[in-house]
Amino acid sequence: MELLVSPGETLLDVLREDLNLTGTKKGCGKGECGACTVIMNGNAVNSCIVAAIQAMDAEIQTIEGIGTSDNLHPLQEAFIDHGAIQCGFCTPGMIMSSKALLDKNSSPTKEAVKEAISGNICRCTGYVKIEKAVFAADEIKSQNPVGGEK
Amino acid sequence: MVVKDYLLAQSVEEVLDNFKAYPGEARVIAGGTDLMIDMKSGKEQCSYLVDISKIEELKKIECVDEEIVIGAAVTHSQVNKSQIIREKAPLLSKASGVVGSLQIRNTATLVGNLVNAQPAADGAVALVALGAMAEIKDHKGTSNIAVEDLYAGVGKAHIDSTSQLVTCIKFPVLLPNQGSSFVRLSQRKALALPMLNVAIVLSLKADDSVEWARIVMSPVGPKPTRAGTAEKILAGCVVNDELISQAAKASINDANPRNSGLRGSAAYRKEVLETLVRRALEEAVAAAKS
Numbered sequence: 001m002e003l004l005v006s007p008g009e010t011l012l013d014v015l016r017e018d019l020n021l022t023g024t025k026k027g028c029g030k031g032e033c034g035a036c037t038v039i040m041n042g043n044a045v046n047s048c049i050v051a052a053i054q055a056m057d058a059e060i061q062t063i064e065g066i067g068t069s070d071n072l073h074p075l076q077e078a079f080i081d082h083g084a085i086q087c088g089f090c091t092p093g094m095i096m097s098s099k100a101l102l103d104k105n106s107s108p109t110k111e112a113v114k115e116a117i118s119g120n121i122c123r124c125t126g127y128v129k130i131e132k133a134v135f136a137a138d139e140i141k142s143q144n145p146v147g148g149e150k
Numbered sequence: 151m152v153v154k155d156y157l158l159a160q161s162v163e164e165v166l167d168n169f170k171a172y173p174g175e176a177r178v179i180a181g182g183t184d185l186m187i188d189m190k191s192g193k194e195q196c197s198y199l200v201d202i203s204k205i206e207e208l209k210k211i212e213c214v215d216e217e218i219v220i221g222a223a224v225t226h227s228q229v230n231k232s233q234i235i236r237e238k239a240p241l242l243s244k245a246s247g248v249v250g251s252l253q254i255r256n257t258a259t260l261v262g263n264l265v266n267a268q269p270a271a272d273g274a275v276a277l278v279a280l281g282a283m284a285e286i287k288d289h290k291g292t293s294n295i296a297v298e299d300l301y302a303g304v305g306k307a308h309i310d311s312t313s314q315l316v317t318c319i320k321f322p323v324l325l326p327n328q329g330s331s332f333v334r335l336s337q338r339k340a341l342a343l344p345m346l347n348v349a350i351v352l353s354l355k356a357d358d359s360v361e362w363a364r365i366v367m368s369p370v371g372p373k374p375t376r377a378g379t380a381e382k383i384l385a386g387c388v389v390n391d392e393l394i395s396q397a398a399k400a401s402i403n404d405a406n407p408r409n410s411g412l413r414g415s416a417a418y419r420k421e422v423l424e425t426l427v428r429r430a431l432e433e434a435v436a437a438a439k440s
Contacts, residue, residue: 007156007199010186030187031254032341043227043256049186050257051179053156054203097252118340119251 034120037093063092086124241330245276301373329438370405398428
């Protein structure tokens with residue numbers, strides 16, 4: 001896709017304002033909460049502090065692209081099943097951080113999961129159910145390798 | 151101030167050309183994790199941003215003739231995961247691995263950490279302990295400055311980002327008789343500035359006497375601070391628990407942390423610093439002996 005952006009725009013601005021992809025949330029706007037996490041060229045990044053033009057020619061994955069309501073991504077399934085969602089505001093960022101991990105590491109350790117989501121703040125759940133959901137998603141993925149990913 | 155243009159440079163020459171084309175108005179952006187926030191708040195202003203993240207020659211980590219060279223576009227994640235760095239300068243891998251959060255480390259650069267010049271910049275603290283040099287290019291040519299001498303004050307480096315580009319940092323690999331450590335105290339494991347960090351590189355002779363040691367502490371002053379008194383105590387002496395304790399105790403003589411509501415009082419941090427230096431020395435010595 002080709003898009004004209006202003007020099008001062010951030011990747012988050014482009015996603016939410018120009019592309020109407022509002023699944024990615026604006027939390028702190030300073031890279032300190034992770035609500036804006038997307039996957040850029042395979043790595044989780046805070047889109048609120050990535051300059052839009054720096055994302056030129058990059059592959060960007062957002063929450064909208066990983067599953068549908070009829071065909072949930074294993075992470076989305078697991079988050080729902082394990083009560084890892086309360087208000088839901090951190091959830092897109094949490095899922096994208098988790099997906100960035102599972103895409104690279106198919107059997108992560110507990111430490112690896114903690115590191116992967118350590119840049120995502122949740123004020124509701126206390127994180128334990130989120131961690132459990134990530135491990136459960138990993139299980140679902142390994143049982144069903146082609147599972148709703150784009 | 152509105153950014154008039156965002157320029158994706160493809161080479162170092164292009165960066166220098168842009169400095170010339172827009173004197174004083176074009177500044178370097180690498181990962182942008184500090185600069186984007188500073189521009190939003192008005193702390194930094196410029197009309198043109200010159201992005202170096204796509205310049206191939208700046209994206210490398212190389213070991214050439216026992217010297218490691220890390221390009222200005224290399225991210226903290228890349229430094230943390232690099233096999234070369236893990237083997238030949240492990241304290242730097244550790245330091246880069248604790249900056250901010252994973253998302254920030256995937257975007258932010260080690261050299262940017264240096265140029266941003268915060269007193270406790272984890273990458274900078276480790277680089278001072280490694281005796282690293284920064285290569286700087288401008289219209290006059292190329293110069294090399296010790297990372298330790300780059301700090302001009304809190305948040306200010308002796309680099310003008312509108313006319314100078316740090317292209318890489320270089321430091322010698324750790325030899326078999328040398329050891330390193332990086333120890334950090336912070337309120338959380340991520341998304342937390344350091345309350346204290348200590349980086350050590352030391353060299354032992356065959357008889358286990360200390361040939362030299364660089365003990366770097368922060369934030370205990372406007373820049374990463376060498377524990378000169380402690381280093382002198384260690385020099386030439388055979389290392390043992392008592393010597394380490396002496397050196398650790400002496401390290402607080404060179405430390406002057408300020409009172410911080412977020413990061414601990416001066417008194418608390420001075421008290422804890424002795425323990426951190428002791429642990430860091432023990433770790434570095436063990437690494438040198440192994």
